[in-house]
Amino acid sequence: MKKIFVCLVCCLSYAFMLAAEKDTNKFGKVSEEEVKMSSFAEDTSAVAVVLYEKGSSYYQVNNDNLQVCFDVYAKIKILKPAGADCANIKIRYEDYGPNSRETVQSIDGYSYNYVGGKVEKTRLSKEYIFTENIKEKVFQKKITLPNVKAGTLIEYKYTIVSDFEGSIRSWRFQREIPVCQSIYDVLIPEYFSFNVNTRGYCPMENIREPENQTLLLNGGPLLCTSQHIFLKAKNLPALKKDKFVAYMNDYITSVSFEISGVQIPGAVYKSFAYTWKDVEKQLMDDSDFGGNLKKSGLLKEEVKAIKDSKMTNVEKIQALYDLVKSKVKWNEKTSIYNASLKKALKDGVGNSADMNFILINILKDAGFDAYPIVMSSKSEGRLPRANPSINSINYFVVGLDVDDNKYFMDVSRKNAPINVLDDEYLVDMARSFRGVESNLSDWVDLSHINSSLERNVSLIKFENDKMMVEVSSMKTNQLAYDFREQYKKYKNRDEWIESLQNKYGVNIDSYEINGLDSINKPIVEKFTFNKAASLADSKLYVNLLTLFQEKSNPFTADKRELPVELSYPRIVKNAISILVPNGFAVEEMPKSEKVAINDKDALYSYLVQSAGESIQLVSSLTFNQTIYPTTEYVNLKDFWSHIVAKNNEQVVLKKMNL
Secondary structure, three states, X not given: OOOOOOOXXXXXXXXXXXXXXXXXXXXXXXXXXHHHOOOOOOOOOOOEEEEEEEEEEEEEEEOOEEEEEEEEEEEEXXXXXXXXXXXXXXXXXXXXXXXXXXXXXXXXXXXEEEEXXXXXXXXXXXXXXXXXXEEOOXXXXXXXXXXXXXXXXXXXXXXXXXXXXXXXXXXXXXXXXXXXXXXEEEEEOOOEEEEEEEEOOOOOEEEEEEEEEEEEEOOEEEEEEEEXXXXXXXXXXXXXXXXXXXXXXXXXXXXXXXXXXXXXXXXXXXXXXXXXXXXXXXXXXXXXXXXXXXXXXXXXXXXXXXXXXXXXXXXXXXXXXXXXXXXXXXXXXXXXXXXXXXXXXXXXXXXXXXXXXXXXXXXXXXXXXXXXXXXXXXXXXXXOOOOOOHHHXXXXXXXXXXXXXXXEEOOOOOOOOOOOOOHHHOOOOEEEOOOOOOOOOOEEOOOOOOOEEEEEEEEEEEEOOEEEEEEEEEXXXXXXXXXXXXXXXXXXXXXXXXXXXXXXXOEEEEEEEEOOOOOOOOEEEEEEEEEEOOEEOOEEEEOOOOXXXXXXXXXXXXXXXXXXXXXXXXXXXXXXXXXXXXXEEXXXXXXXXXXXXXXXXXXXXXXXXXXXXXXXXXXXXXXXXXEEOHHHHHHHHXXXXXXXXXXXXXXXXXXXXX
């Protein structure tokens, strides 16, 4: 953002004293009780706890340039060895040159240990402060506080001075460890208007009141009324990893600021109230984004051959998709910008933007209307629909409409076919950019771009007091992608088979897999195993869902603060046949059952019948909905309980008296 004030000297009468209570937390002054503290009663599993943390944002003037200062102070108790990582602090900042940079200043810190009946204090030295270049114009200060172990109390502070006067830093009140108290204090001159966005489920004190400031504008004093925003949260629980929460950032107790307008005395009000069309135009006008959507002529001869071929449209799209994969390998870096598409093609390696830009361009050259679909990845939270911002966009994939069908592609992922995306980008709120004037740009739900199926077929028979099991398992779409991503983490086939044996608690006799390297085909596993039959008092006890069952309910709490978020819709089907051994008859068999959430949000069916010398079971678990709000939690918990109870039921075969 260009400088808004060019001749402004500001004298701020700004004191960070709390109105309600005196703030006794000061850098360099800690109590002996804090240093001797050895546990945290509210969360005995905590590896560390934030005793106090405060951020302060305010404006200052330096050489007639208005700047935003961001002060941070934190005091953290390390309780267990794993908590020592809290002593590694990373501070990210940007530098675009004079008058357009952020600088990190006044870094300081101490480590406190209780040794020999007294407090031992170690100060942070310069040798533990490092600077690294993350990417172009973006840097990071890395700080490592010394002499840290279980029992250490650490404190640190720093200031970021920013030339970007229209940008106030956001603040997270919650961390991966418990937080006793977190404060954010902000003072905004009346000439700036910001949208203040708070989120999270933890209660927060929120005080907003006017505060006088004296400004020297064009050599004369000017009394203005600024907005003082004081936010405080106490006793915040640690953010626990939850496999059923995809957008954790959306639920972290936090606050962010988005500039909406500037009114300079004597000048016309300037609005920064963006729409998503404004964001699209700004990105399309950026040579590193929009400019890369106009690179015609890449892979010219190969594209022409595909375009002129007699292939169907779908076959041409597939051929172009495969062409990019064959020419450029992903360097495992993600971005929405790139430096040179030609360089990526020449070097044979590039980031996600390089590869997807190339795909869009060659699709266009082949006559297809391809376009980018921008998003915020799941780990960063959803795009702020009501507060458009370029800064919230960190990824894009490729969209394409042809023959009344929609196609979605991310060519950077080796194991992802068309219409399959990595879980991180299966977001429910993405935005297509199809041209500001076209009126075609719109919101896109990528969480439902396909339905994934897992089908398991098993045959169970008995020989010499052993249960012999033959299994065939097929996975499609996202489930197949997830399988391939998991499989590649293992060194070899034997290590993978060993993991299956540990998972199922059996010894696998034979194993084969098909479709591993053919990403457009399903994954098909076939394996056999045997285990001792469960025989007691002349009765055989058989659980039909020996492998593919939910053995316990993942939802045990009486209530839940966060929604349940699944990655994508899926169907899991099981077909099991059991051959009743000679001399045995069915004594007891589970009953068939069907349960559902809201008729079709989630469905489970369990159908079993005896037919001659065999028993047939067909079960199906379907999740059509990916997000279940907290109001549906009890229903979901009960639904899962039904599944677990039914899956644990057994067939009882009784030996007949001959």
